[in-house]
Amino acid sequence: MNGQAVAFFALAAVGLLGVIGFLRAPRILHAVLALVAAFLAVAGLFVLVGAEFLAAATVLLYAGAITVMAVFAIMLTPGGEEKRGAPRWARGARGWAGLVAAGVGAAVATSVLATPFQRSPYAVDGPTDTALLGTLLLSDRYGLHFEVITLVLLAALVGAIVLAREEAIPVRGGARAPDATPPTPPPAPQKTPAALREPTADGPAPEAPAEREAERELVGAGRGDGR
Amino acid sequence: MQESWLPWAVLAPPFGAFVLLAAFRRPLGRLAGWIGAAGATLALVFALQAAWTASGGVTLSAPSVALLSAGDVRIELGAAIGPLQAVMLVVVAAVSAFVHLYSIDYMAGHRRYGTYFQHLSLFTLAMLGLVVATNWVVFYLFWELVGAASYLLIGFDVEREAARRAAVKAFVVTRIGDLGLLAAIWGMAQGAGSFDIAETLAWASSGAAPAGTVTALGLLMLLGAAGKSGQFPLHVWLPDAMEGPTPVSALLHAATMVAAGAYLLALAFPIVQASPEVARTTAVLGAFTALFAATLALGEEDLKRVLAYSTVSQLGYMFLAVGAGSRFAAMFHLTTHAFFKALLFLAAGAIYHAVGTNDLAAMGGLARRMPKTAGLFALGALALVGFPPLAGFFSKEAVLAAAQEAGGVPLGLGVGTVFLTAVYMGRLYVLAFFGEPRTEAAREAREPGGLILGPMAGLGVLVLVAGAATAPVAGPSARLLAALGPAPEAGAGLGAATVLLGIAGLLAGRRLAIGARCPMTAAVRKAEQALQAGFYVDACYRRTVVAASVFVGRIVVAVDALVDGLFTGTAAAVAGAGRRLREAEAGQVQRYNAVALLVLVIIALVAAIRGR
Amino acid sequence: MTDGMLVGLLLFGALLFALGLYGALAQRNAVRVLLAVELMLLAGGLNVVALTRFLPAGAENRRLGPLPLAGDYAAALGQTTTLFFLAVAAAEVAIGLAAVIAAYRLRPTPNVDEMDERE
Amino acid sequence: MIWLPEAIVLAGALASLAFGVLGRRSSPRAAMDLALVFTLAALLATAALAGTVVEAFAGAFRIDGVTLSFQLLLLVGTALTLLLAREDVGAPAPATGGAAPSGGVPAEHAGEYAGLLLLAALGGMLIAAAADLLLLFLGFELLSIAGYALVGFRKEDPLSTQAAVKYVLTGATATGVFVFGLSYLIGLTGTTDVYAAGEVIASPGFMERYGRLIFLAFLFLFIGAAYKIAAFPFHLWAPDVYRGAPTPVTMFLAVVSKAAGLALIVRLYLGAFAWTHWVGASGLRESFLLKSGPVVALVSGFSMVLGSVLALRTRDVKRLFAYAGIAHAGYLLVPLAAANPSMLDQIVFYLLAYLLASAGAFAVLRRVTEESGTSDLKAFAGLYHRAPWSAWALLLFFLSLAGIPLTMGFFGKWYLLVGAAWGGHGLLATLIVVTSVMSYAYYFAVLKQAFLRPGSTERPIRFRGAEVAVVLIAAAGVLLGGLLPGEVLRTIAQAFDAAHFFGLYDGRL
Structure with missing residues (x-):
């Protein structure tokens, strides 16, 4: 067992523990933290196979950007599964999902184990020159891909802004009010969009319960209260 | 084989009428009826010309257009007229022309007068197209179109719930049969590698096809035919279809569309013949349906529904004939039946106009008020029962003669049906035309106008003379029918027996009619209830x-x-x-x-x- | 890189994928589902990187012709592919979270199963 | 300039987005009109390329018969969607509250609406033109991501936003599955080129060694792609999403997205997998088709049956379209399962029939549901008296969708049936027939309301100009295809010869 193997097993173990923590943690912020550990472990694996640039990108994108985005979203949408026990169907769904996941995992693992891999004579080890990545990305073929991925990101950007932006016009039917309450008068115009406001106690009265709950969850998650 | 535009020409007038009516039915007003009638009449003229040519033993083949091609398989929009097609064309066009003429007065004043003729033209077009099709796909296309037109016409009085429901029922039940036809077409194409009717039939009868396959195809096709022709157990839609206007019943649900099933079997005759099982099943099914439907007709209190069951029964005869191996008898009976049954329905329509109902209980004594109608109805009824020299006698005799080939059971059922037919017609006739008028409307009934009586009289003439169609003196028509196959030999006794049975039946029917107003025993009443519930x-x-x-x-x-x-x-x-x-x-x-x-x-x- | 290492990486990828799939199918919170999908994507990325290190089977090809620096090229190709996967993952998460926020505004629940408006 | 159509669509998208930022106050609908003009220009540019077979970007981008026919379908669908969507902008939401089936898109988002529609269409066009696995994937993602946003565009309606969430979650899961399959395919073959991957698979000894993993890769890729056409097993997003999305977007998903998804499957399946042959260990020639065919047939059969059965149970017309769409996805996969020489023609012809009839039906549906504030079946009650022409048009479209004679849909189904029989797939052919008969039931349920049921009001429905245009174009197409199917088919087969698709394997480009 050489050093590489030791590193592999260590990273794999961390990754697995992270994923299991993500799936099992009752509090969603704990889950996200566990996931960060898993992402970092995968980044370590990337280093191990000589993909250093990729490792850096993974840390930046996954452990950084995506996780932060997720935390933002979690803060804006409190009231998760902790509030009440899972309904009957969800327990059933877990059974099905477990069956599917186990089946897929077993099928892939069986196939991998039964495949006689053969190392090609061309194969190289050691870290890849990042300049080669750059050349490839701007080559004739992948230059096109590079342009298309910008369009994908553009679509995501525009779509996310349209969806997440709170309209200046009052939302009909009482956006925040529960279904049964009579229509409330439109809230007074606000300078900052509500979506970006910090959860503070001096918000308008009708919105307080939801945000208090967010607060409570944050406290419970041990991330401090932000004040 | 002879190149000719005639097959297309037959389709052109109804198509033109349909387009005209679809585009301008509102501004045309009353003229709509005349346009429809002109279309049908022109088609009849072309059909007669085609029949004349075809009687010389040639097949008229029209230029075709490729509709679709998928590799080796081609679907062609073609048209051809052989002897079989010629017979069917003449029948369809003739009855259609009479019904169109009749409808001009009959439907006068209806809110959707133009639409009615539009549908009728569409139906005529579809039916004629079905006959001249040379390709199974096109055949099926028109087959469905005929069904769609039937759906529209049964449900023509959209305001009435019963009519809507009957339309849907007809659509659904016949679709069960259509599935069979579709499967059969698909199977034939699979086996023969072609959708061409002539090619597939040649393949099926050549012996190249496995016997099991041919049997399966034949049975599927029988299912399709049974659906369209209302054979047991798919007969349930036909009596309900009487919710449509009466001329529609005459054209679609007595003379032509429902006969399309029998026509299909006559067309696919090589398949029926290639498999003894199919032939046997067809014969037994036909004979059983004939008797079964005749029994149902006994208990009906509605004039049109009695006639509907009678149609189912007579279609059973045609199936019996095909199954027994005589295409000649089947097509001959199809022809005569089309004439006399259309006549009966048109007369029923005249009665409905006069009395305002189809309920036999509300009639009585009409013979005095409407002598001409009564006479024409009697003509049709006697033809149906099978009295010489009327058309029905000869064709029914041909069917029964053919049935001798099929064995004892079908023959017995067929002969039994003769008796039952006479019984229900006798009962019907007595209830409607004799005795005292039972309602005010019946007392005030009036003979219809000339435009209604005229087409009836025309059909009456046909009923009188059509029996002679196979006699050598008839020339082309005899040659045409003879081209379909040899005429079955009937023993002298058979004709005499049917006549005697008919007379006995009529008398029994008269008793039944009179007895209907006498107190009946509980058992008879119960049996009648069972009959009325359609078994x-x-x-x-x-x-x-x-x-x-x-x-x-x-x-x-x-x-x-x-x-x-x-x-x-x-x-x-x-x-x-x-x-x-x-x-x-x-x-x-x-x-x-x-x-x-x-x-x-x-x-x-x-x-x-x-x-x- | 050795055979054992490759198989180990592939098995780890399979496990990551299976667990991600389980999360995507069983989690109720929409944010958790999205993050679980990220795991599936990451598993795919890991696979490509590992395999292209080992098997540059496309080094010679009738259609593409011989390639320069075959081994390095293949490794770089695998990493480029994974880069694209990463970018797409980010885009998916962005739009997904935006949709969750938009839905939450009208009906305050992040749970997928409670998003069940019927008239 | 073989990428001219894509460039035009991209320019249109950017122009619409820019217009949305700069000029939205002046005339919101102008953004839609702008997008429509660009789409039509791209349509012309695509048509002008007819008959071209050429590659660009080092083989990643390929124009051939399949590309062009699919791109034409996509552009026609997009143009019709834009026509419908035009009426959405700034229209007041119906007064019935949040649960209304459709409603206005805020005028200030008109530019984004048009821009995202065009970006999604561009994604579809890239799929059709991609001969590169990664490019296929990126096109797929561009289409999906723009689609997620479009579904949630009616932001004041919980149905719409929740539909967006469901769409994203299902879509992301499908993407995960797709990527996993892709990783094995790219990793094992060492190339991202579709055809080169196919050559590697066909190279001697490769399948003996890596066959299991390649088959798994195919399975994952196929399942992931099936999501886009709403085929089994990722089909159940469709009802909720179709119901919640703005009706033009529903139409876009039903028509354009489905066409693009099919292009994806065709490109991927036929390019890299199905047509590969190799000499097996036993010395016999083997082909991937024999291994993959049953999977495709299974997905196709399940889609047909599940879609049809579920459609029978629903009373909501938009959901009904979703279920019917699942069944149609099943039909569209039949030619691939029963592989035969003209399967591409069959797909394109059926797709065209489906596209036209669906577009027309959605145009009618849009106005009717808008007027009555519900997409329940009863919204159609009395339509015949309120708008007779539209009722007749609806009849025509439904007849075509159900596959009743004299319409294009009938020939489409016949062609599929012939193809299935040709490929020796009796069971699939039977399923087509049986599910078609079931489809009569649910389509007739709508027609029954339209023709035979009295409505709650006799007030005539006034159709907007753009809607009338969509209905007329669709009706003309359905009739033309129904009366002259041979001509239409010949045009498709000649101008956009699908045989070029396989040209690589014949030594041609």
Whole structure:
């Protein structure tokens, strides 16, 4: 067992523990933290196979950007599964999902184990020159891909802004009010969009319960209260 | 084989009429009827010309257009007229022309006068197209179009719930048969590698096709024919179809469309003949239906429904003839039946106009008020029962003579039907035309106008002379029918027996009619109730076909509930089955994704373990 | 890189994918589902990187012709592919979270199963 | 300039987005009109390329018969969608509250609406033109991501936003599955070129060694792609999403997205997998088709049956379209399962029939549901008296969708049936027939309301100009295809010769 193997097993173990923590943690912020550990472990694996640039990108994108985005979203949408026990169907769904996941995992693992891999004579080890990545990305073929991925990101950007932006016009039917309450008068115009406001106690009265709950969850998650 | 535009020319006038009516039916007003009639009459002229040519033993073949081609398989929009097609064309065009003329007065003042003739022209076009088609796909196309026109015409009085329901019923029941036809077409194309009618028939009868396949194809085709022709057990739609206007009943549901099933079997005659099982099944089915429907007709209190059951019964004769191996007898009977049954329906329409109902209980004594109608009705009825020298006698004799080939049981059923036919017609006639008028309307009944009587008289003439169509003196018509196959030899006794049976039946019918107003024993009443319920076949449908779909749905729910119960251990899931199906439509996308993915997981596992 | 290492990486990828799939199918919170999908994507990325290190089977190809620096090229190709996967993952998360926020505004629940508006 | 159509669509998208930022106050609908003009220009540019077979970007981008026919379908669908969507902008939401089936898109988002529609269409066009696995994937993602946003565009309606969430979650899961399959395919073959991957698979000894993993890769890729056409097993997003999305977007998903998804499957399946042959260990010639065919047939069969059965149970017309769409996805996969020489023609012809009839039906549906504020079946009650012409048009479209003679849909189904029989798939052919008969039931349920049921009001429905245009174009197409199917088919087969698709394997480009 050489050093590489030791590193592999260590990273794999961390990754697995992270994923299991993500799936099992009752509090969603704990889950996200566990996931960060898993992402970092995968980044370590990337280093191990000589993909250093990729490792850096993974840390930046996954452990950084995506996780932060997720935390933002979690803060804006409190009231998760902790509030009440899972309904009957969800327990059933877990059974099905477990069956599917186990089946897929077993099928892939069986196939991998039964495949006689053969190392090609061309194969190289050691870290890849990042300049080669750059050349490839701007080559004739992948230059096109590079342009298309910008369009994908553009679509995501525009779509996310349209969806997440709170309209200046009052939302009909009482956006925040529960279904049964009579229509409330439109809230007074606000300078900052509500979506970006910090959860503070001096918000308008009708919105307080939801945000208090967010607060409570944050406290419970041990991330401090932000004040 | 002879190149000719005539097959297309036959289709052109009804098509033109349809287009004209579809575009301008409102501004045309009363003229709409005349345009429709002109279209049908012109088609008749072309059909007669085609028949004249075809009687010389040639097949008129029109230039064709390729509709679709998929590799070697080509679907051609072609048209051809051989002797068989010529007979059918003349019958369709002739009855259609008379019905169009009749309808001009009959439908006068109706809110959707123009639409009616538009539908009628569409039907005529579709029916003629069906006859001249040279390709199974095109045939099926027109077959469906005929069904669609029937749907529209049965439900023509959209305001009435009964009419709407009858239209839907007809559509659904005949569709069961259509499935059979579709499967048969598909199977033939599979085997013969072609959709061409002539090629597939040649393939089926050549012996190249496996015997089992031919039998299966024949039975499927029989299913298709039975659906269209209202043969047992698919007969349930035809009596209800009487909700349509009476001229429609005369044209579609007595003379032409329902005969399309018999025509299909005559067309696919080589297949029927190639398999003894199919021939036997066809003969027995036909004979049984003939007797069965005649029995049902005995208990009916509605004039049109009696005639409808009678149609089912007579169509059974045609099936019997085809099954017994005589295409000649089948087509001959088809022709004469078209004439006399159309006549009977048109007369029934005249009565409806005069009395305002089809209920026999509301008639009586009409012979005095409407002597001409009564006379023409009698002519049709006697032809139906089979008295010489009327058309029905000769054709029925031909059918029974052919049935001798099919064995004792079909022959017995066929002869028995002669008696029953006479009974229900006798009863009907006495109830409607003799005795005292039973309602005010019947007392005030009046003879219809010339435009209604005229077409009836025309058909009456045909009923008188059509019997001679096979006699050598008739020239072309005899040659035409003879081209369909040899005329079966009838013993002298058969004709005499049918006449005697007919007379006995009429007398029995008269007794039944008079006795109907006498107090009856409970047993007879009960039997009659059973008959009126259509031998419970209708209820049977409600319980099977309709219930089956509900049942399948329930099974799906039950399985779902069961699986779910296994996982969650709640027996309550079984109780809430109805609610659960609603849930299946609701938003729990994740779980359904998981369940659905499971199938593919199994494939993956199998592939992984088996090694590719 | 050795055979054992490759198989180890592929097995780890399979496990990551399976667990991600489980999360995507079983989690109720929409944010958790999205993050679980990220795991699936990451597993794919890991696979490509590992395999292209080992098997540059496309080094010679009738259609593409011989390639320069075959081994390095293949490794770089695998990493480029994974870069694209990463970018797409980010885009998916962005739009997904935006949709969750938009839905939450009208009906305050992040749980997928409670998003079940019927009339 | 073989990428001119794509460039035009991209320019249109950017122009619409820019217009949305700069000029939205002046005339919101102008953004839609702008997008429509660009779409039509791209349509012309695509048509002008007819008959071209050429590659660009080092083989990643390929124009051939399949590309052009699919791109034409996509552009026609997009143009019709834009026509319908035009009426959405700034229209007041119906007064019935949040649960209304459709409603206005805020005028200030008109530019984004048009821009995202065009970006999604561009994604579809890239799929059709991609001969590169990664490019296929990126096109797929561009289409999906723009689609997620479009579904949630009616932001004041919980149905719409929740539909967006469900669409994203299902879509992301499908993407995960797709990527996993892609990783094995790219990793094992060492190339991202579709055809080169196919050559590697066909190279001697490769399948003996890696066959299991390649088959798994195919399975994952196929399942992931099936999501886009709403085929089994990722089909159940469709009802909720179709119901919640703005009706033009529903139409876009039903028509354009489905066409693009099919292009994806065709490109991927036929390019890299199905047509590969090799000499097996036993010395016999083997082909991937024999291994993959049953999977495709299974997905196709399940889609047909599940879609049809579920459609029978629903009372909501938009959901009904979703279920019917699942069944149609099943039909569209039949030619691939029963592989035969003209399967591409069959797909394109059926797709065209489906596209036209669906577009027309959605145009009618849009106005009717808008007027009555519900998409329940009863919204159609009395339509014949309120708008007779539209009722007749609806009849025509439904007849075509159900596959009743004299319409294009009938010949489409016949062609599929012939193809299935040709490929020796009796069971699939039977399923087509049986599910078609079931489809009569649910389509007739709508027609029954339209023709035979009295409505709650006799007030005539006034159709907007753009809607009338969509209905007329669709009706003309359905009739033309129904009366002259041979001509239409010949045009498709000649101008956009699908045989070029396989040209690589014949030594041609």
